[in-house]
Amino acid sequence: PIDELRERLRGAGSICVLTGAGMSAESGIATFRDALTGLWSRFDPAQLASEEGFRADPALVWGWYAARRDGVRRAAPNAGHVALGAFARRHPGRLTVVSQNVDDLHQRAGNAGTIRLHGDILEDRWLEACKRRPACDTLTATPGTPPRCAECGNFVRPGVVWFGEMLPAGALEAADAAAERCDVMLVVGTSGAVWPAAGLAGRARRGGAHVVIVNPQPSEIDDEAHTVLRGTAAQLLPALLDGL
Ligand code: APR
DSSP states (O other): HHHHHHHHHOOOSSEEOOOOOHHHHHTTOOOSTTTTSSSGGGOOHHHHHHHHHHHHOHHHHHHHHHHHHHHHHOOOOOOOHHHHHHHHSTTTTEEEEEEOOSSSHHHHOOOOOEETTTEEEEEEESOOOOOOSSOOEEEOOOSSSOOEEEEETOBBEEEOOTTOOOOOHHHHHHHHHHHHHHHHEESSSSSSSSSTTTHHHHHHHTOEEEEEEEEOOOTTTTGGGGEEEEEEEEHHHHHHTTTO
């Protein structure tokens, strides 16, 4: 079906690509739910990816994100990211990436307008809205612990969406619009376990898009796809997009 899909992509006025952790697996960044290697089979998400967990042990959570940040900085976009970025350069405005990933590999590969539903792991932000004037900016930082405001004790935390938290304002609306209007949706490297991101495939299908899943394993949203390609991002995205 690659050739048939290439014809569809060639004629598609609008393409939306929904990506998950599997998109970055071939860049050496661990996924969350792969057996054995997934982060959630080795770490407790409640302890490490929630506000309660951060408040309970800020140094533990800050250290875990510091290690993940190093991994992201050392990682390079893989052939899948590169194929998406090259397509976007050849066809400005035709392809929108909506990612659940908090790394910056899509942006580094050339998809500048990537919609990041779960935030940015490289961004710092305040744990609480600062209640003082001037706002928190007098930082103290003890190595291995999160920086704090010397005035009010506010913590710095990574700019990612933790379990139970709201998505960045406007991100879901923009993602919904991209899913609604696209002619083809490529769903790459996601287990479909986390909502509302997982709902975007069904949204695209109801909007009339041809939905393609790229994943070596079955996912929870396979039944939303018209076509399922059992393979990896770095193998299949170049095969689907290069030369179009
Ligand atoms: N190419 C394509 N897909 C792959 C590859 C690869 N090389 N390697 C693994 N996969 C697939 C796996 O089969 C799995 O279906 O990627 C998917 C990764 O699923 P998860 O680890 O659950 O990641 P994701 O779907 O992005 O998780 C969603 O959960 O923990 C939260 O906020 C976190 O954004 C994350 C969200």
